[in-house]
Amino acid sequence: xxxFLALNNRGGLKSFGGSTLPAVNxxxxxxxxxxxxxxARTLASRFSAVNIAARAVGSRDSGGSGQLLVREQIFxxxxxxxxxxxxxxxxxxxxxxxWTVLTPAARGTGAFKPMLQNLLLAMxxxxxxxxxxxxxxxxxxxxxxxxxxxxxxxxxxxxxxxVLRAKLVPVTAQLTPEQAALTTQxxxxxxxxxxxxxxxxxxxxxxxxxxxxxxxxxxxxxxSEWKGQLELSDGPSxxxxxxxxxxxx
Amino acid sequence: MTKKPLxxxxxxxxxxxxxxxxxxxxxxxxxxxxxRRPAAARPxxxxxxxxxxxxxxxxxxxxxxxTTEEIDRIARVxxxxxxxxxxxxxFAR
Numbered sequence: 614x615x616x617f618l619a620l621n622n623r624g625g626l627k628s629f630g631g632s633t634l635p636a637v638n639x640x641x642x643x644x645x646x647x648x649x650x651x652x653a654r655t656l657a658s659r660f661s662a663v664n665i666a667a668r669a670v671g672s673r674d675s676g677g678s679g680q681l682l683v684r685e686q687i688f689x690x691x692x693x694x695x696x697x698x699x700x701x702x703x704x705x706x707x708x709x710x711x712w713t714v715l716t717p718a719a720r721g722t723g724a725f726k727p728m729l730q731n732l733l734l735a736m737x738x739x740x741x742x743x744x745x746x747x748x749x750x751x752x753x754x755x756x757x758x759x760x761x762x763x764x765x766x767x768x769x770x771x772x773x774x775x776v777l778r779a780k781l782v783p784v785t786a787q788l789t790p791e792q793a794a795l796t797t798q799x800x801x802x803x804x805x806x807x808x809x810x811x812x813x814x815x816x817x818x819x820x821x822x823x824x825x826x827x828x829x830x831x832x833x834x835x836x837s838e839w840k841g842q843l844e845l846s847d848g849p850s851x852x853x854x855x856x857x858x859x860x861x862x
Numbered sequence: 863m864t865k866k867p868l869x870x871x872x873x874x875x876x877x878x879x880x881x882x883x884x885x886x887x888x889x890x891x892x893x894x895x896x897x898r899r900p901a902a903a904r905p906x907x908x909x910x911x912x913x914x915x916x917x918x919x920x921x922x923x924x925x926x927x928x929t930t931e932e933i934d935r936i937a938r939v940x941x942x943x944x945x946x947x948x949x950x951x952x953f954a955r
Contacts, residue, residue, distance in 0.1 A: 695911065713911035723918060725911050752912040759919065759927040791949050799940060810936045813928045814950050830927070849935055853928065 620653045621662040633668060640669040640681050644703040645738040655735045659727040662688040679704055687728060694719035697728060701735075706742035708732075726859040733858070736845075744843045754837030755830070758812035761853035762841035763805045770805040773839040777811065780833050784818040788829070792816050796829065808839075926951070 616631035616638075629649075631637075638649045645652060649667070657663040664686040671680055681701045687694055698711040710732075715725060736744065745765060748757035764770040778800050785793050796814065799807045812834055817826035843854055855861040919927070928936075937947045 696908075697911075714908040715911050715914050716908060720909070720914055721918070721921070725914055725918075728911075750910060750912065752910065752916045756912040756915045756919070760915070789949065791946070795942070795946055795950055802940065804939065806936070806939055809928070809932075810940055813926070813933060813936060815926060815952075816950060828927075849932060853932065856929075 615666045615668045616649070618649060618653050618665045618667070619662070620650070620657050620665070622657055623661060626650065627662070636669045637667045637681065640679065644679070644681070644701070644740075645735070647738060652735055652738070655738070656685055656731050657687075658731050658734075660687050660689050660694075660731075661691065664688075687724075689718070689724065692716070692718050694722075694724050695728060697732065699732065701739050701741065703739045703741070706740060708736045708739075708741045708744050710744060710746040723859070729858040730860055733860075742845055744845070746841055747838065748841045749838035751836060754839060755812060755834035757841050758808055758830075758834055759853075760843075760857045761809075761847075761850040762843050763850065764808055765840045765842045767803055767805055769840050770808060771803070773808070773837060774800045774802075776837060777833045780837075783821050784829070784832065787818045788816060792829075808834075 616629070616634040616636070618629040618634075619627040621627045634649070641647060641649045641652045647655075649665075653663060653665050656665065666684045668682045669679065670682060679702075682698075683701070684696065684698045686696045693716055695713065695715040697713045700709040700711060702708065713725070713728070719725065744762075746753075746757065746762065748754050748762060764773060778797070781793075781796060781800070788796070796811070799810045802810075812830040814828060814830040814833075816829045818829050818832050819826045820832050843850055845851055852861065926933075933947065933951050936942070942950075
């Protein structure tokens with residue numbers, strides 16, 4: 614059974630329940646030094662209300678790692694604007710961003726920025742050192758690269774670089790020999806940072822499926838899927854992320 | 863257990879002052895229109911956050927996904943010359 618908590622920033626705590634509520638509360642007190650209500654307040658900051666469903670799994674008593682699975686529905690002015698699902702694993706100092714969806718009401722409002730800011734604050738309280746995710750589907754492969762995420766391991770970069778090399782072939786004729794050689798050279802690098810170097814390439818190319826030219830970096834990474842991470846101790850990556858989510862100018 | 867009333871029992875008792883219903887003209891009433899649910903209760907079409915992030919990136923920010931400092935850092939890490947950086951990242955648009 615999952616613990617539930619509905620928090621309304623105007624009217625205060627609305628409701629809570631679930632047989633595992635004490636376990637989730639204990640988890641929050643142990644790992645963040647704050648109770649579930651305070652954690653919920655952090656996640657609800659700058660929004661009108663949140664509905665939180667959480668479950669502590671693999672308790673430390675049973676020899677597990679003591680993770681907290683959270684699904685959070687966010688409301689603004691009484692209208693649901695998005696749902697975010699994540700997992701906190703303080704033993705590994707890792708948080709995994711599982712998925713996030715937004716409603717049309719959140720489009721063009723920049724509401725995802727405070728969502729990610731609140732999440733970062735909650736992670737900081739749990740002494741999380743890195744955020745992981747699977748960058749994929751249509752846009753994720755490119756978007757998360759521009760948010761400072763890099764492949765989790767050199768092996769993961771090697772895998773994705775092979776995919777990108779194959780995707781480069783149909784548009785090579787649109788590049789100068791120098792641009793093609795440099796792109797191939799970056800794709801052949803063993804350093805996962807090469808993913809960012811690829812994402813930054815601004816040379817316009819026309820994709821075989823699209824009529825309008827787009828930057829080569831975007832063309833290569835859109836539609837790709839890779840396991841990414843953001844090391845919170847990696848200054849340059851963190852700077853990119855903080856700027857993107859609006860915590861730094 | 864209840865017992866079904868016998869036919870001798872009066873099922874309907876009408877008030878003495880009530881007008882007879884017989885001969886009443888049936889009125890055509892419009893079908894009841896379903897009440898529109900409030901926006902919060904209506905099912906919403908959800909979109910991945912990445913789609914919105916890309917949309918807002920295109921709408922709000924500069925065309926380059928990274929700052930000049932980050933491009934310079936990338937160039938240092940991969941040993942790219944100024945000419946090579948220009949070829950990939952800073953060519954005349």
